[in-house]
Amino acid sequence: MNYELVNPVPIKHKFFTPGVIALIIIALNGLVFLMGRFFFGLGAVTNLNNQYPWGLWIGVDVAAGVALAAGGFTTAALGHVMHREEYHAIVRPALLTAMLGYTFVAVGVFVDIGRWYLIWHPLIMWNGNSALFEVGICVMIYMTVLYIEFLPIFTERFIGKVNLPGILSRLNKLVDKILRLLDRGLSKTMFIFIIAGVVLSTLHQSSLGTLMIIAGPKMHPLWQTPVLPLLFLLSAVSVGFPMVIFESLIASHSLKLKPEMHILSRLGSMIAPLLGIYLAFKIGDMFIRETFVYLGEFNTASVMFTIEILFGVIIPLRMFLSPKVLKSPPLLFTASALVVIGVLLNRINNFVVAYNPPYSTTSYFPSFGEISVTVGFTAMLVLAYRFIIMNFPVISLPGKQTAQPTKYAIRGVEK
Amino acid sequence: MSGKSRRDFLKKSAIIGAGVTGLSTSTTKAAPKNILSEDRMGVLVDTTVCVGCRNCEWACKDAHNLPAGDLEAYEDRKILEAKRRPDHTTLTVINEYSHGKNSNLPVDLKIQCMHCDHPACVSACIVGAFSKQENGSVIWDTDMCIGCRYCMAACPFQIPAFEYDKALNPLIMKCDFCFDRTKEGKLPACVSICPVEALTYGQRTNLVKIGRDRIKRNSDRYIDHIFGEYEVGGTSWMYLASKDFKELDFPDIGRNPAPGVSESIQHGIFAYFVPPVSLYALLGGIMWISKRRKELEEEGKI
Ligand code: SF4
Ligand code: SF4
Ligand code: SF4
Numbered sequence: 001m002n003y004e005l006v007n008p009v010p011i012k013h014k015f016f017t018p019g020v021i022a023l024i025i026i027a028l029n030g031l032v033f034l035m036g037r038f039f040f041g042l043g044a045v046t047n048l049n050n051q052y053p054w055g056l057w058i059g060v061d062v063a064a065g066v067a068l069a070a071g072g073f074t075t076a077a078l079g080h081v082m083h084r085e086e087y088h089a090i091v092r093p094a095l096l097t098a099m100l101g102y103t104f105v106a107v108g109v110f111v112d113i114g115r116w117y118l119i120w121h122p123l124i125m126w127n128g129n130s131a132l133f134e135v136g137i138c139v140m141i142y143m144t145v146l147y148i149e150f151l152p153i154f155t156e157r158f159i160g161k162v163n164l165p166g167i168l169s170r171l172n173k174l175v176d177k178i179l180r181l182l183d184r185g186l187s188k189t190m191f192i193f194i195i196a197g198v199v200l201s202t203l204h205q206s207s208l209g210t211l212m213i214i215a216g217p218k219m220h221p222l223w224q225t226p227v228l229p230l231l232f233l234l235s236a237v238s239v240g241f242p243m244v245i246f247e248s249l250i251a252s253h254s255l256k257l258k259p260e261m262h263i264l265s266r267l268g269s270m271i272a273p274l275l276g277i278y279l280a281f282k283i284g285d286m287f288i289r290e291t292f293v294y295l296g297e298f299n300t301a302s303v304m305f306t307i308e309i310l311f312g313v314i315i316p317l318r319m320f321l322s323p324k325v326l327k328s329p330p331l332l333f334t335a336s337a338l339v340v341i342g343v344l345l346n347r348i349n350n351f352v353v354a355y356n357p358p359y360s361t362t363s364y365f366p367s368f369g370e371i372s373v374t375v376g377f378t379a380m381l382v383l384a385y386r387f388i389i390m391n392f393p394v395i396s397l398p399g400k401q402t403a404q405p406t407k408y409a410i411r412g413v414e415k
Numbered sequence: 416m417s418g419k420s421r422r423d424f425l426k427k428s429a430i431i432g433a434g435v436t437g438l439s440t441s442t443t444k445a446a447p448k449n450i451l452s453e454d455r456m457g458v459l460v461d462t463t464v465c466v467g468c469r470n471c472e473w474a475c476k477d478a479h480n481l482p483a484g485d486l487e488a489y490e491d492r493k494i495l496e497a498k499r500r501p502d503h504t505t506l507t508v509i510n511e512y513s514h515g516k517n518s519n520l521p522v523d524l525k526i527q528c529m530h531c532d533h534p535a536c537v538s539a540c541i542v543g544a545f546s547k548q549e550n551g552s553v554i555w556d557t558d559m560c561i562g563c564r565y566c567m568a569a570c571p572f573q574i575p576a577f578e579y580d581k582a583l584n585p586l587i588m589k590c591d592f593c594f595d596r597t598k599e600g601k602l603p604a605c606v607s608i609c610p611v612e613a614l615t616y617g618q619r620t621n622l623v624k625i626g627r628d629r630i631k632r633n634s635d636r637y638i639d640h641i642f643g644e645y646e647v648g649g650t651s652w653m654y655l656a657s658k659d660f661k662e663l664d665f666p667d668i669g670r671n672p673a674p675g676v677s678e679s680i681q682h683g684i685f686a687y688f689v690p691p692v693s694l695y696a697l698l699g700g701i702m703w704i705s706k707r708r709k710e711l712e713e714e715g716k717i
Contacts, residue, residue, distance in 0.1 A: 082702075129539075213677040359664070
């Protein structure tokens with residue numbers, strides 16, 4: 001087979017466009033409310049109370065954030081563990097999304113916890129019974145692993161190009177040497193981190209599902225099930241590739257690049273079986289626990305559940321089965337976006353909609369401040385992504401076939 | 416491959432796996448203490464005796480350095496018209512319900528932490544700040560708490576409250592069974608002030624006997640149910656009543672300990688780290704084989 005060799009380069013493009021300026025305004029708006037949260041407390045900015053201790057920030061910034069960053073470990077498993085080189089071109093963008101995604105998850109946790117200055121406590125205070133502890137520790141380690149996986153992109157950018165300003169320029173040679181040393185060490189050990197990344201992801205993606213199990217009957221029976229960890233893992237695995245396609249198509253549109261349809265279509269063809277497995281477990285669970293009776297009632301829970309399953313799983317599943325969809329960028333984009341939104345909805349449903357405390361006097365809806373912060377974080381993430389792909393070799397240009405060894409392979413075996 | 420070298424290999428991959436996941440096998444066992452002593456104490460609340468004077472609300476605040484106001488002000492019964500919940504300023508509240516069987520008097524119900532025998536809050540707390548003490552109290556270490564509020568999401572009785580309005584040092588608050596008082600041999604503040612002895616403090620096993628006895632001797636007064644004897648695996652605070660507990664807004668929660676399912680899942684996933692480490696080894700194997708096959712393919716071509 002003749003694989004197209006990957007050639008990631010920093011993308012040359014104007015940074016500021018009207019869209020980017022809009023994003024900056026959204027991000028600034030979020031920062032204003034964030035300041036409110038730190039100066040006046042959670043109660044001042046959020047609609048959280050003793051009845052609803054968790055809201056939008058845990059549901060979206062943390063739970064959905066982790067799920068939508070799953071592209072990082074699914075592509076790593078495909079590209080590196082199964083060693084399918086034809087997918088290497090998408091590994092870096094997916095890695096970058098995961099790295100930024102998890103960074104914002106961590107920031108989201110930091111903002112949400114009441115005593116943020118003690119965020120390091122779980123590092124030394126362990127509770128092996130707590131699902132949240134496990135999620136916290138895994139996310140922390142995985143984030144470190146992601147940064148390590150990203151390091152070669154950093155060294156690649158600067159090796160041979162170290163150019164420190166002014167008096168520091170005397171250090172150029174030394175820095176270059178350190179970078180080269182780092183690069184060599186990383187290439188030899190990278191496989192350890194790649195596998196660890198996949199293992200850690202499997203662990204915490206599923207433990208996120210365990211989180212709400214302890215809430216027991218406080219959670220609507222449509223979602224409360226002992227197989228939640230499995231459902232969370234399966235949905236994370238099936239949203240990984242759609243997320244990669246989703247952002248790859250957005251990036252190529254925004255940066256006026258030709259979409260890499262040959263890779264994306266092939267990636268798309270793997271989504272249907274994954275979604276199928278998820279759907280089978282979700283429906284199977286519903287029939288075993290006979291929760292379909294709740295779908296007969298007309299209320300927020302049943303409507304949200306139906307939307308989540310119909311638009312987030314069934315319709316895109318059908319779409320991904322069609323070769324026409326796989327070949328057409330707009331249709332492929334629509335199908336992927338549906339899966340992404342479906343998983344986002346699922347996390348919101350699990351953590352917010354399904355939560356129904358025994359003594360609630362009001363219902364919870366996120367405040368304007370909470371929404372501003374969440375949307376602001378998303379804007380910041382997009383801006384950071386744009387900045388990094390313009391300055392670091394992340395995106396591979398199709399067509400240009402300069403031979404370049406791929407990073408992250410087991411160097412010892414590769415020749 | 417000799418037995419020894421295979422064992423070495425397994426050992427090595429286990430070390431790598433455990434090292435990378437950053438934890439040692441002992442973590443699975445690291446958990447806050449949950450002592451279930453035979454002698455643990457409890458309180459039996461007899462809602463047919465309680466007159467709703469709310470002196471306990473005052474005493475509780477007074478004992479916990481919370482602004483309590485004048486005891487006389489608590490005589491105002493208007494406040495009983497609305498249902499209230501304990502929060503960070505009031506760790507226990509009285510709610511009033513319509514009368515039960517064979518009586519015209521309203522039912523007054525004291526609400527506070529139940530001090531579960533298998534507390535969800537202890538199991539959930541991310542840093543293990545919560546613990547079940549030998550005397551039955553479920554208390555927490557404020558200095559450890561990071562304010563994640565998972566204990567609140569977990570508690571089946573919706574008890575822990577949080578100081579949402581504080582920007583710095585917000586605390587989780589709930590009834591602590593007057594741990595500092597009982598340590599010194601004193602009664603919990605609410606029990607000690609109660610003018611009609613609606614609250615009986617004692618060994619939990621005895622309280623169950625007392626409860627059973629009262630129900631037997633006054634079967635027209637009580638329904639045949641001690642709430643808390645078995646609910647969520649048993650609680651230290653238990654209730655007698657003259658009407659169904661559902662009508663008193665007690666949650667319908669069954670007899671299984673609240674943390675049961677999630678703990679067994681957690682321990683299943685992490686059973687001595689075997690599952691994660693095997694997954695690690697499996698993926699490593701797949702990676703090596705895929706790589707090798709690719710190489711052979713290429714060599715074959717040349
Ligand atoms: S009632 Fe809630 S806070 Fe009290 S011990 Fe039980 S789980 Fe913990
Ligand atoms: S809010 Fe505090 S006490 Fe409650 S679970 Fe979180 S760390 Fe533990
Ligand atoms: S036991 Fe102590 S803390 Fe609990 S309600 Fe009674 S007075 Fe308050």
